[in-house]
Amino acid sequence: xxxxxxxxxxxxxxxxxxxxxxxxxxxxxxxxxxxxxxxxxxxxxxxxxxxxxxxxxxxxxxxxxxxxxxxxxxxxxxxxxxxxxxxxxxxxxxxxxxxxxxxxxxxxxxxxxxxxxxxxxxxxxxxxxxxxxxxxxxxxxxxxxxxxxxxxxxxxxxxxxxxxxxxxxxxxxxxxxxxxxxxxxxxxxxxxxxxxxxxxxxxxxxxxxxxxxxxxxxxxxxxxxxxxxxxxxxxxxxxxxxxxxxxxxxxxxxxxxxxxxxxxxxxxxxxxxxxxxxxxxxxxxxxxxxxxxxxxxxxxxxxxxxxxxxxxxxxxxxxxxxxxxxxxxxxxxxxxxxxxxxxxxxxxxxxxxxxxxxxxxxxxxxxxxxxxxxxxxxxxxxxxxxxxxxxxxxxxxxx
Numbered sequence: 001x002x003x004x005x006x007x008x009x010x011x012x013x014x015x016x017x018x019x020x021x022x023x024x025x026x027x028x029x030x031x032x033x034x035x036x037x038x039x040x041x042x043x044x045x046x047x048x049x050x051x052x053x054x055x056x057x058x059x060x061x062x063x064x065x066x067x068x069x070x071x072x073x074x075x076x077x078x079x080x081x082x083x084x085x086x087x088x089x090x091x092x093x094x095x096x097x098x099x100x101x102x103x104x105x106x107x108x109x110x111x112x113x114x115x116x117x118x119x120x121x122x123x124x125x126x127x128x129x130x131x132x133x134x135x136x137x138x139x140x141x142x143x144x145x146x147x148x149x150x151x152x153x154x155x156x157x158x159x160x161x162x163x164x165x166x167x168x169x170x171x172x173x174x175x176x177x178x179x180x181x182x183x184x185x186x187x188x189x190x191x192x193x194x195x196x197x198x199x200x201x202x203x204x205x206x207x208x209x210x211x212x213x214x215x216x217x218x219x220x221x222x223x224x225x226x227x228x229x230x231x232x233x234x235x236x237x238x239x240x241x242x243x244x245x246x247x248x249x250x251x252x253x254x255x256x257x258x259x260x261x262x263x264x265x266x267x268x269x270x271x272x273x274x275x276x277x278x279x280x281x282x283x284x285x286x287x288x289x290x291x292x293x294x295x296x297x298x299x300x301x302x303x304x305x306x307x308x309x310x311x312x313x314x315x316x317x318x319x320x321x322x323x324x325x326x327x328x329x330x331x332x333x334x335x336x337x338x339x340x341x342x343x344x345x346x347x348x349x350x351x352x353x354x355x356x357x358x359x360x361x362x363x364x365x366x367x368x369x370x371x372x373x374x375x376x377x378x379x380x381x382x383x384x385x386x387x388x389x390x391x392x393x394x395x396x397x398x399x
Contacts, residue, residue, distance in 0.1 A: 047209040048348055049246060052088035053337040054363075055296040055316030057164075058096040059155060061324055063105065063147040063173070068323040070362065074152050077320055077362040078159040084336055084353060086160030089208045092215065093319060094252060094296040095164040095193075097146025098171060098178030099153055099185045105174050108143035145173035146324065153185040163204050167195025167219035168252040168297065169273075179223075193217075194250060198225045198232070203240050211343045214244035216290075218251040220275045227253045227276035228267070234288040241289035246345045249290040252297040253278050254315060258330055260298045263314045263382045279305075282312045291345030294337070300330050301371060303378035304388035306398045311347055311388065313337055317371075322361035332357045335371035335394075352394035369394065 059077055060069040070077050078085075085091040156164070164186065172179060179196060186193050192204035195217015202225045204215045216236050218225045225236055233249075240247045253276035254260060255268045268275045275297070282293045286307050293312040295302065302315035317334035318325055325331070334355050340348035354371035355363045372394045379387040389397045 047211060047343050048340045049208055049211055049213065049343065050087075050089045051248070051292070051337075051339045051341070052085050052091045052160075053294050053313070053316060053339060054085075054091075054093040054319040055334060056096045056168075056299065056318050056321055056325075057093045057156070058146050058170070058321045058325065059148060059152050060322045061097065061146045062149060063108070063145045064143050064324075069149070070322045070360070074155050074322075077322065078155060080365055081336060081355065081363050082159045084338070088160070088338065090162050090206065090213065091160045092163050092248070092250070092294065093156075093161060093165070094168055094250070094316075095156075095166060095182070096168055096170050096321070097148050098174050098182045099148045099150045100174050100178045100181040101150055103147070103174040103177045103181075105143075105145040105147070107145040107173050144324070146170045147174055147178070150181065150185050153189050153191070157189045157191060161191055163192040163194060163206060163215050165195050165215075165217045165250040165252065165296070166193050166201070167217035167221075167224035167250070169219065169221060171196070171219075172221065172223060195219060195224045195252075197223055198236075202236055205244060209343075211246060212244040213246045213248065214240035215248045215250060216240050216285075218249065218253070218281075220253055220273055227251050227278070227281050228274050230281065230284050233281060233285050237285045237288040237290050245343055246292075246341055247290045248292045248294065249282075249285045250294050250296070251276070251278070251281065253281070253295065254298045254302070256298050256300075257326070258300060261300050261302060261330065261378060263302055278314060282314070283307050286310050286312075291341060292339065292347075299325065301333060301335065301374050301378065303380075303382040304375060304390075304396065305379065305383040305386045306347070306388060307386065309347060309398065310345075311339065311350060311396070311398075314382075318357060318361075319355070320361065320363050321357065325361060327357045327361055330374065333366070333370045333374060334363065335375070339396075347398060350388075350396035352390065352396060354394065 059074045194204040194215040206213045218227045255270050265279050267277045295314045296316050298315045299318050301317040304313050319334055336353040339350040352372050354366040354369050356366040376390040
């Protein structure tokens, strides 16, 4: 008697010979057999990396007085969006301002009311509310330097942030002391950071689902990698691509405020500051190997385009900014950008989750979908054929 195992093996051999014979007679079947042999099984599929990206974060500042700190010391500010951020493989945002106790800022050395801040989105300095029976305090002199309490780093950790951009025009408000304190806070919490200084902290590296990811940060200041220096941008992105499978570029650039919603194909200015030719910059870094480009800085949403199959978000707007930002109209509309990339950096899918900031600031979900309509309008107006396609539900696809 032939054992069952031997019978099964013989049956398999006979079946394979039959299939091979048919395939030789039918080239189309031969191709299908080859494809079936090479098709990956579910556990061998290319992993998808999900990124939840947001714009400017400044959860409260002590640079003027304690009235610029949020209720409950900021513990509830990110509560509504935490489930979304925590669910992503990488939660990213722009940390606008140093995390520091004490210190001094040269930015407000001239406290003359006539001195205008070089920040078009800054909110007017409010007059403090007097205590009962006390003489009303004088309105503080304008100071548009930010100083976020170090304990607020835990709020960012609890919300799920994995990597933060430190390349922006407020990161150095309290000099190197503020930069060093910010890095220590984030190091202690295990949060990565990019764009801190061009020679030492320009690029953050993470490993997610076995996939290596680099985040490179750019700004227009003399400390961080600069959006105006395209040669430096190519060099940093090329170096990152040699070490990581996916490269994400973050930039802080462009003019500011309600009048700066459109992307210009020229160098943008704010006062005497050159804030980048952003389409040229974004295309340059993608040519150098970047897979996704995320912008912030104008404090409003800007359009989205695809270049060589890669998504560019030109501004993600204000995300969680309390007390010292103008949040009227379009400046209070924002979004969480939920983006999926393959392990090779190819665009997979994206969705816009609309939010808004209420009162003095803090993100809440926006059922009206204001950000979706605004992003679609700006994308079509500024980029035409290369504009991202955006459905009423916020689903983003390439043109």
